[in-house]
Amino acid sequence: MAKCSNSLIGILNFVTLVLSIPIIVAGVWLSKQSNTECERWLEKPVIALGVFLLIISIAGLIGACYRVTWLLWVYLLVMFVLIVILFAFTIFAFVVTNKGAGEAVSGKGYKEYRLGDYSNWLQNRVNGSTWERIKSCLQSGKLCSKFENQFINDSVDKFYTENLSSLQSGCCKPSSDCGFTYQSPTSWTKTGNATYTNPDCNSWNNDPNILCYNCQSCKAGLLQNIKSDWKKVAIVNIIFLVFLIIVYSIGCCAFRNNRMDNYYKGY
Structure with missing residues (x-):
């Protein structure tokens, strides 16, 4: 033995x-x-x-x-x-x-994500300077550039049926409740003088270096990605x-x- x-x-x-x-x-x-x-x-x-x-x-x-x-x-x-x-x-x-999961959107093939749906511990991990480093990482990784190239030929109806990843949905396009008009995957026209209840609508910018990287939905998309990986x-x-x-x-x-x-x- x-x-x-x-x-x-x-x-x-x-x-x-x-x-x-x-x-x-x-x-x-x-x-x-x-x-x-x-x-x-x-x-x-x-x-x-x-x-x-x-x-x-x-x-x-x-x-x-x-x-x-x-x-x-x-x-x-x-x-x-x-x-x-x-x-x-x-x-x-x-x-x-x-805690936390994507919300199905009526008539859309993708889900959208809300930061408040996730645990407080995870939310605290994407605040302040930490998020600035993560955002830099996402930008240097050309997340939304690849997203645009992938769906550039989509019509608005076709785009709405796409199965987007949590990061693509949260960081590279505006939230559906903003009511923006689709021009291309990363270019949307805002409604003039509209008042938005979702702060992410004001954070959206068509500049490829901004888009929705400053949005709460982008942080939520990252947390959803982390959640899946941690599981x-x-x-x-x-x-x-x-x-x-x-x-x-x-x-x-x-x-x-x-x-x-x-x-x-x-x-």
């Missing part, structure tokens, strides 16, 4: 070690290729994750294969903390993304948690067996 548990933990950590290498390489590649603020924020977490997996895998591999009890103890402690953090994050992700991440986390718990259990067996072996050798 001792050899079995140590062999299993060694094999599992060898697999994790191998997987950490392409993660580090991907992070370094991102740092070389990144041209926008969008891409730059991602590279450091990716490299950090890869380095963390590499170090913890080496610790587990040496501890299991060479029966280094103290190294296995450190490995199990880190694994336990990681399991707790992942479990807490998974619960947190489900809680903060529980997927939470599901992956659950699978990863099951894997970690299995590895942790095997590691505990290896640790216990190493202590027993060391005890009898000392005896």
Whole structure:
């Protein structure tokens, strides 16, 4: 049993070690290729994750294969903390993304989004200077330029049937309740001297660098996108948690067996 548990933990950590290498390489590649603020924020977490997996895998591999009890103890402690953090994050992700959804618009193929529909925690993440960085990211990523090129040949009737993404709907066109007249996907004519109940109507501008990037709907579209991604991440986390718990259990067996072996050798 001792050899079995140590062999299993060694094999599992060898697999994790191998997987950490392409993660580090991907992070370094991102740092070389990144041209926008969008891409730059991602590279450091990716490299950090890869380095963390590499170090913890080496610790587990040496501890299991060479029966280094103290190294296995450190490995199990880190694994336990990681399991707790992942479990807490998974619960947190489900809680903060529980609220908010797109609203169907009569006669339209797309949905529209309202910032107030989302959790307060998420709303606070898209305020002030944070939103300025996000907006810069969306602009440099040419979100609405690609949107315009994709639907430039649409008539107004055809455009209203399109299935737009949450970011396209929130950032690249005005809200339907503004009543603007369609000219092109990113060009709309405002009604003269009209009074709008939706503040986003006043924020809209046909300037390609402005459009609805300052609108509440754009922030809501981003939160909807984040919500969808976090739901997927939470599901992956659950699978990863099951894997970690299995590895942790095997590691505990290896640790216990190493202590027993060391005890009898000392005896």
